Structures are given as structure tokens and as C-alpha cells.
Amino acid sequence: QVQLVESGGGLVQAGGSLRLSCAASGRSISSSAMGWFRQAPGKEREFVAAIRWSGGNTYYADSVKGRFTISRDNAKNTVYLQMNSLKPEDTAVYYCARAGRGSLYRATDYDYWGQGTQVTVSS
DSSP: OEEEEEEOOEEEETTOOEEEEEEEEESOOTTSOEEEEEEOTTSOOEEEEEEOTTSSOEEEOTTTTTTEEEEEEGGGTEEEEEEOSOOGGGOEEEEEEEEOSSOTTOGGGEEEEOOOEEEEEEO
8 A cells, every 4th residue: 555645735826836745655766757747626636747756757738948957866755846937827736656567647657646645727
């Protein structure tokens, strides 16, 4: 079993920055790819970013490329999402998840999820 807890969300003005953290407990995530997803009210959960276990390969949704950076510290069993140049359309609940088998871009291919952290960007 893996427990994931996100933190770092909040209210920020457009153009601002936030850094989300996802702390894992239970089993180590050091050998697992990890991802961040988000879900806005009335919308489906969407892929934001993912990172391979080594941290050497990262993947981003086009909507956040160049503004968000995913990273990980395997010694701390933690994954991060640095979000810069935030826009009102980034407002959502952000979830971290552990990748299972399959596509890193598909939420159904992740097997453990955190409870989410709210990010609200005001205009």
C-alpha cells in the first residue's frame, strides 16, 4: 500500500507561483513513475505532468509546458510540482498519483492517488 498526501495548494494571483508537494508513505515510490493530474469543477480529470523513477524523463501537458516543472527526491519519497506564471484556467484540485502499467498520460493507468490539494488562481 502507498499513501500519498499533497500539500502546497492555495490562492494566488495570476502570474504568481506555487509549489506542490506529494509525500509518500507506506511503500517506497523510488522505483515508480509518478504523475500530477488536476480536475476543475464540471470537468474531467486531466494529465498535468509525469516523471520517471530516475527523474531523467519528464512529460507535460501542452497547457503547462514551459510554466510547470515536475521533480522528485527519492530519498525523501516526495514528488514536487513547481507552478509558475499561473493562470486562472489553472484553477483546479491537483492530485498526485503513482503510475501502474500503461500510459503515463491516462488517469486509469495510475493505481494510488492522493486526496488532492486546491489551487485557485485569481485574475
